[in-house]
Amino acid sequence: MEFLIAQWPRFLDGTLLTIQLTLGGIVLAFVLAMTFGVMGTMRHWLPRAVATVYVEVFRGIAALVVMYWLIYALPLLSGFQLEDMFAAILALGLNLGAYGAEVVRSSINAVPRAQVEATVALNMSWAQRMRLVVLPQAWAQMLPTFGNLVVELMKATAVVYLVSMHDLSWIADDLRRLSGETIPVFLVAFALYYLIAQVLIFGVRLLERRANRRLGRVPPSGGGILGLLRPPTVGTKVGVAK
Amino acid sequence: MSPSDTPENTTAPGVGDSAADGPLIVFDQVVKRFGDLTVLDHLDFDVAAGERVTLIGPSGSGKTTILRLLMTLEKVTEGRIDIGGEPFSHMPKGSGLAPASESYLRQRRKSIGMVFQQFNLFPNMTVRKNVMEAPVHVLGLSKDEASARAEELLDLVGLGDKVDAHPTQLSGGQQQRVAIARALAMRPEILLLDEVTSALDPELVAGVLDVLREVAETTDITMLCVTHEMGFARDVSHRVLMFDQGRIAEAGHPDQIFGDPQEERTKTFLKSVLENGH
Numbered sequence: 001m002e003f004l005i006a007q008w009p010r011f012l013d014g015t016l017l018t019i020q021l022t023l024g025g026i027v028l029a030f031v032l033a034m035t036f037g038v039m040g041t042m043r044h045w046l047p048r049a050v051a052t053v054y055v056e057v058f059r060g061i062a063a064l065v066v067m068y069w070l071i072y073a074l075p076l077l078s079g080f081q082l083e084d085m086f087a088a089i090l091a092l093g094l095n096l097g098a099y100g101a102e103v104v105r106s107s108i109n110a111v112p113r114a115q116v117e118a119t120v121a122l123n124m125s126w127a128q129r130m131r132l133v134v135l136p137q138a139w140a141q142m143l144p145t146f147g148n149l150v151v152e153l154m155k156a157t158a159v160v161y162l163v164s165m166h167d168l169s170w171i172a173d174d175l176r177r178l179s180g181e182t183i184p185v186f187l188v189a190f191a192l193y194y195l196i197a198q199v200l201i202f203g204v205r206l207l208e209r210r211a212n213r214r215l216g217r218v219p220p221s222g223g224g225i226l227g228l229l230r231p232p233t234v235g236t237k238v239g240v241a242k
Numbered sequence: 243m244s245p246s247d248t249p250e251n252t253t254a255p256g257v258g259d260s261a262a263d264g265p266l267i268v269f270d271q272v273v274k275r276f277g278d279l280t281v282l283d284h285l286d287f288d289v290a291a292g293e294r295v296t297l298i299g300p301s302g303s304g305k306t307t308i309l310r311l312l313m314t315l316e317k318v319t320e321g322r323i324d325i326g327g328e329p330f331s332h333m334p335k336g337s338g339l340a341p342a343s344e345s346y347l348r349q350r351r352k353s354i355g356m357v358f359q360q361f362n363l364f365p366n367m368t369v370r371k372n373v374m375e376a377p378v379h380v381l382g383l384s385k386d387e388a389s390a391r392a393e394e395l396l397d398l399v400g401l402g403d404k405v406d407a408h409p410t411q412l413s414g415g416q417q418q419r420v421a422i423a424r425a426l427a428m429r430p431e432i433l434l435l436d437e438v439t440s441a442l443d444p445e446l447v448a449g450v451l452d453v454l455r456e457v458a459e460t461t462d463i464t465m466l467c468v469t470h471e472m473g474f475a476r477d478v479s480h481r482v483l484m485f486d487q488g489r490i491a492e493a494g495h496p497d498q499i500f501g502d503p504q505e506e507r508t509k510t511f512l513k514s515v516l517e518n519g520h
């Protein structure tokens with residue numbers, strides 16, 4: 001116990017790095033997901049082809065392999081050494097961005113055709129239609145899956161352990177080696193990962209609630225903390241006729 | 243305004259002296275097919291500027307397709323549509339015509355607005371935003387100007403107290419009146435109305451029709467209106483076109499079409515509408 005308290009600053013450093021990687025990865029993945037997801041819905045074949053190639057390539061390659069390439073192979077090929085942190089965020093963002101792009105694309109396609117037709121009747125341009133109508137409506141649809149991806153990304157940051165970045169996993173393993181206190185060390189690591197995940201999930205739920213409010217969908221339990229729960233499936237509600 | 247003797251080239255006298263002096267809308271041998279299904283079959287008809295035309299006919303006869311072609315939501319298979327004396331379904335290219343490009347359509351459909359059967363309000367916006375967003379972003383009005391105009395139009399449709407409500411908080415009839423205000427905010431020359439009361443509970447129909455009567459009386463907007471509301475059609479339209487299987491079966495003044503239909507198909511159709519309690 002004293003050992004854990006003494007080593008607390010190192011845990012915090014590791015946690016901080018894990019959070020930085022997660023946030024960096026989220027920002028990059030989000031930008032990539034939006035860009036390639038929207039491109040995947042465009043009429044012209046070229047942006048759709050580019051989006052498909054991106055998604056299929058990076059969905060198929062583990063973030064770890066991308067990271068190895070960026071950190072070990074790229075310098076050999078180009079003589080240019082990326083910073084570890086940057087390479088790791090790039091690898092995570094490229095990987096999760098590919099999954100995110102598919103979520104964005106399918107959410108955009110799920111916006112009712114009638115909504116698009118209404119924008120044509122108002123003579124909106126493609127960009128106006130996207131910005132004012134389609135994306136705000138698709139957003140509510142994207143968020144639940146984004147929530148999963150964000151947690152996936154957070155867990156995937158542990159791969160930087162393999163290129164010796166001192167994230168939470170690396171610190172935990174190092175402390176285990178130094179002290180032999182295997183169980184307590186990993187319990188703390190587990191708790192910290194869990195905490196980060198819960199904060200991320202909570203944040204996404206708040207965004208979801210706000211997005212649904214904007215669409216005029218009020219959670220069935222009202223606005224309180226219970227509103228953060230997912231609504232029950234219709235059939236399971238007591239007293240609701242089939 | 244007496245009925246003309248042929249379905250083609252029937253325009254209401256007293257209207258139609260627009261800038262070009264010709265009809266505002268011209269359908270010239272328009273064919274529309276979906277796969278093997280021919281929905282519009284070499285259709286010819288004109289609409290004069292300021293004219294209000296009601297389209298009736300059995301379900302599937304192609305009425306919605308006509309409005310969707312005008313709103314550029316569909317493309318003609320053959321033939322062409324001209325508006326204001328200039329090609330609409332096509333655009334000039336070299337010495338001939340080519341199918342209209344998206345940028346050409348964007349230029350040309352400025353003058354056209356549409357109200358849909360299912361309202362299609364934007365659920366991500368308040369009522370006010372629904373009405374003012376397109377004027378701000380498409381027409382370039384200032385926010386203040388567009389907002390003031392939205393309030394004015396919402397007053398006109400009797401929803402002055404709902405400007406900051408959310409579409410989901412409104413009844414169907416109220417939503418449809420917002421949709422009418424939204425279309426009017428773009429100052430269309432041509433307004434397309436596709437069974438705008440069909441999705442409403444019976445008690446909400448009158449409110450929407452009253453608004454449209456007012457629009458008809460106080461503006462010179464050209465209106466193409468698909469409806470089963472025969473009383474309304476009789477009141478506001480200059481001319482009624484009866485469609486059957488993608489062709490005009492009969493055309494004439496509403497008093498004639500409703501009072502003294504000549505074609506068997508028109509009689510059968512009107513009878514079925516009456517029996518179904520529309």
Ligand SMILES: Nc1ncnc2c1ncn2[C@@H]1O[C@H](COP(=O)(O)OP(=O)(O)O)[C@@H](O)[C@H]1O
Pocket residue numbers: 276279281299300301302303304305306307308
């Ligand atoms: N996008 C489409 N694809 C295939 N068939 C269609 C499509 N739109 C309309 N149709 C068909 O065209 C015919 C005419 O439709 P419509 O113009 O909606 O008729 P109305 O409005 O008079 O009831 C119908 O048989 C309909 O099923």
Ligand SMILES: [Mg+2]
Pocket residue numbers: 305306307437
């Ligand atoms: Mg129809």
